[in-house]
Amino acid sequence: MSSDHHHDHGMYDSDPLHHHPPQPDLEDTPLTHHQIMQIAVGELLIEKNIISADELRAQIEFQDSITPARGAELVARAWSDDGFKGRLIADSKAAGDEIGMDVGPVPILVMENTPTVHNLIVCTLCSCYPRFLLGIPPDWYKSRSYRRRAISEPRKVLSEFGTDLNDSVEIKVHDSTADMRYMVLPMRPAGTDGMSEAELAGLVTRDCMIGVTVPEGPSKA
Amino acid sequence: MTDRRRHHDMGGLEDGPVEIKEHTSEPWEKRVDAIRSLLSDEQRNMLSVDELRRAIEDLGAEAYDRYNYYERWMAAMTNILLEKKILGVDELGRKMAEVEARQGNKPL
Amino acid sequence: MSARYKVGDTVRVRQAFPPGHCRTPYYCRGKSGVVVRCCGEYRNPEYLAYGTYDGPEEPLYRVQFMQTDMWDDYSGAPHDKVEIEIYEHWLVPETS
Numbered sequence: 001m002s003s004d005h006h007h008d009h010g011m012y013d014s015d016p017l018h019h020h021p022p023q024p025d026l027e028d029t030p031l032t033h034h035q036i037m038q039i040a041v042g043e044l045l046i047e048k049n050i051i052s053a054d055e056l057r058a059q060i061e062f063q064d065s066i067t068p069a070r071g072a073e074l075v076a077r078a079w080s081d082d083g084f085k086g087r088l089i090a091d092s093k094a095a096g097d098e099i100g101m102d103v104g105p106v107p108i109l110v111m112e113n114t115p116t117v118h119n120l121i122v123c124t125l126c127s128c129y130p131r132f133l134l135g136i137p138p139d140w141y142k143s144r145s146y147r148r149r150a151i152s153e154p155r156k157v158l159s160e161f162g163t164d165l166n167d168s169v170e171i172k173v174h175d176s177t178a179d180m181r182y183m184v185l186p187m188r189p190a191g192t193d194g195m196s197e198a199e200l201a202g203l204v205t206r207d208c209m210i211g212v213t214v215p216e217g218p219s220k221a
Numbered sequence: 222m223t224d225r226r227r228h229h230d231m232g233g234l235e236d237g238p239v240e241i242k243e244h245t246s247e248p249w250e251k252r253v254d255a256i257r258s259l260l261s262d263e264q265r266n267m268l269s270v271d272e273l274r275r276a277i278e279d280l281g282a283e284a285y286d287r288y289n290y291y292e293r294w295m296a297a298m299t300n301i302l303l304e305k306k307i308l309g310v311d312e313l314g315r316k317m318a319e320v321e322a323r324q325g326n327k328p329l
Numbered sequence: 330m331s332a333r334y335k336v337g338d339t340v341r342v343r344q345a346f347p348p349g350h351c352r353t354p355y356y357c358r359g360k361s362g363v364v365v366r367c368c369g370e371y372r373n374p375e376y377l378a379y380g381t382y383d384g385p386e387e388p389l390y391r392v393q394f395m396q397t398d399m400w401d402d403y404s405g406a407p408h409d410k411v412e413i414e415i416y417e418h419w420l421v422p423e424t425s
Binding site: 107124125151152153154155156167168169170171172173174175176177178179180 | 352353354356368371374389391396399400403404405406408409410411412413414415416
C-alpha cells in the first residue's frame with residue numbers, strides 16, 4: 001500500500017484523518033456518537049503529540065496486512081514438513097522465525113487436530129484471538145451466542161457450522177482467558193498428495209484454524 | 222444473572238444458534254483499533270489490554286449489550302484517557318461539538 | 330515466585346467472587362482439573378486492569394477439566410474436555 005493517499009477510495013480507506021465512510025449508501029448517514037468520539041479523541045491525541053497521523057496511518061496499514069493467509073502459510077508448511085510441524089507445536093514463535101514470520105508479542109499455542117482429538121477456540125470473557133496470525137476476529141466469534149455456547153455445547157455449535165463430529169472424537173475447547181492465544185492446526189485433507197505448499201495453503205480457511213470447520217480436499221471438478 | 226457473576230462472564234449460559242455473520246471493518250473501526258494499538262505500544266505504554274477489558278466490563282450491562290463491539294472499545298478507551306488525565310472532559314466535549322458541527326456543514 | 334504446581338497435579342479453582350476485574354471464568358470456579366502446561370510468569374491482570382503496570386508476576390497454568398465435571402447436563406461425549414488458563418492465586422491443591 002502506498003503512502004500516497006489521494007482520494008482513491010477502495011474498499012479500505014486507510015487515511016486516518018479522512019472521514020468518508022467508503023460505502024456510498026452511508027454517505028448521508030450522520031456520524032454516530034461513538035464515531036464522533038473516535039474522531040475527536042484521535043484529533044486530540046494528535047494535537048497533543050501523543051500519536052501522529054503518520055503513525056495512525058501506518059498502524060492501519062499494518063492491521064490490514066495481517067490476514068488468515070499467515071496462519072494458512074504455517075499450516076501448509078506443517079502439513080508438508082513433519083519436523084516443522086513439531087517445532088510449530090513446540091514453539092510457534094521460533095517456527096515463525098524460521099520462515100521469516102513474526103507471530104507477534106503474545107504467545108500463540110498451536111493445537112493439533114488428530115483423528116481422535118478436535119480442538120476449538122473461544123474467548124468466553126471477551127474476544128481474545130490469534131490476531132497476529134488470523135487478523136481481526138469475525139463478528140460471530142465475538143457474538144454472545146458463540147461466547148456462551150462454544151464452551152458448554154461445542155458439538156451443537158460445531159453442527160451449526162456444518163461440522164458434525166463422531167462421538168468417538170474427543171472435543172477439546174480452549175478458553176483464551178489470559179496471556180496465551182490459540183490456533184488450531186487442522187488435519188491435512190485426503191487427496192492432497194503432491195500438492196505444493198501454496199496449493200495446500202489455499203485449502204486452509206480462517207474458520208478451520210479456529211476449529212469450527214475442517215478443511216476440505218480439492219474439489220473433484 | 223446474579224451479582225456474583227459479572228455480565229461479561231457469560232461462558233455456559235444458554236442462547237440461540239450462532240448467527241454466522243461478519244462484515245468488512247469500517248474505517249472508523251480500524252481507527253479505533255489503531256489508536257488502541259498505538260496507546261498500548263512500548264513507546265507510549267498508556268493503556269494495557271487489561272485496563273481496556275476492565276473499562277469495557279465497567280460500562281455496565283445495559284451499555285455492554287446496546288453498544289456494538291467497537292463502540293464498547295471506544296467508550297472504554299475514552300474513559301481510561303479521562304481517568305488518566307490524558308484528555309479532559311471539557312476539551313473532549315468541545316472537540317466533539319466541533320466535529321459534529323463540521324459534519325453539519327458538508328457531507329461526510 | 331516459583332511455580333507451586335507442575336504438570337499432572339490435580340488442582341481446584343477457588344470458589345471466589347471478587348467484584349472487580351479478573352480472568353477466571355465463573356463457570357470453572359470450584360471445579361477440579363489437572364495442570365497440563367506451565368505457561369510461565371505473567372503480571373497479574375487484577376493489578377494491570379487498574380493501572381498498576383509493575384505489579385508482581387505470577388505463574389500461569391493451563392488447567393484441563395472434563396466437560397462432564399463442568400456442566401450438569403453436558404450433552405457431548407464423556408471424554409470431551411475444556412482447557413483454561415488460570416493464575417496461581419486462583420488455584421488450591423486438590424485434597425481428595
